Amino acid sequence: MTMAKRSSSEAMAWLLFSAGGVVSALLVPVLLLLSGVLFPLGLLVPEHAHLAAVLGHPLTKVVLLGLCMLALLHWAHRFRYTLYDGLRLKRLSVPINLLCYGGALAGSVWAAIVLF
């Protein structure tokens, strides 16, 4: 067999995809339960000042930004392969990579603007 080169870009993309999957699976259900069910239904009523303090804390912002970035990179990797294999568009790999990873980058920048 011809020897292909070890691919560090694929390794990096997969590590970020994998990290995004883990972080999203752990944090997103908790955030959805709190902000989408428990708070709106009044089952859990946080004190406004307390909640504002938690959300205003730099550490919270960094964690949320990390979650947004990794979740978007997870999406980028999966959507890239959906387009490659699902729609058989691998010949368009350059624009697809730009769309997916560029989209994830743009979303991350947007998240940073909203958060900070």
Added chain:
Amino acid sequence: MPDTITLQVARYRPDADAAPTTQEYVVPLREEWAVLDGLNYIKDRLDGTLSFRWSCRMGICGSCGMTVNGNPVLTCGTFLTDYAPGPIRIEPLANFPVVRDLVVEIEDFLRKLPAVKPWLVREDEQGVDDVEFLQTPAQLAEYQQYSMCINCMLCYAACPVYALEPDFLGPAAIALAQRYNLDSRDQGAHQRLDLLATAQGVWACTYVGECTSACPKGVDPAGAIQRYKLTAATRTLRSVLMPWAAR
């Protein structure tokens, strides 16, 4: 239960036919008969020109893999009664070129298999008399599952990535590489890394998981590939970030 069942068998003689055709045969429907027994009945009694591979009849040799009603299976382990009243559609394994009827060309797999060095690689080549490799049950359990592979290639027929990317190393070859990587007696993991951590190696896999569903021996090639992705990613990044560190 009826006494007979119809087999719709794909026929293709590349020298004579423009395209594959289907031929119907009526065979006895017996409780203890596998699909392979039905095919052998055709070969012996009805039509000696039908071609297919088989050998052991007991799920060990891995020769009789075919597509039965759309699924890749070993025909020796798939029973006619499971498909009664029929008809049963029997086609060659998908994703491989057809040589004749149900016989496929497996050259691609035979070329990829030795490339992953599926044997014990040692840095110190000691003679057989000088060395005894001891292994604990826990060390055996690390790789034993992957050693059950019989090279039947059902996982290649099931893999949608292999269908699209013929260069993909494929499920069985990667699972076999892991079988040796995880063996405490083996020292060849870094040699296999250069082949496995490529775009045609583990990175081509999108974790569809059909290989594991198709495997008749309970091997989990999809799991082996996923597990190896973490190894490949960390080793590759380490060599990029710390080029001075060996391997």
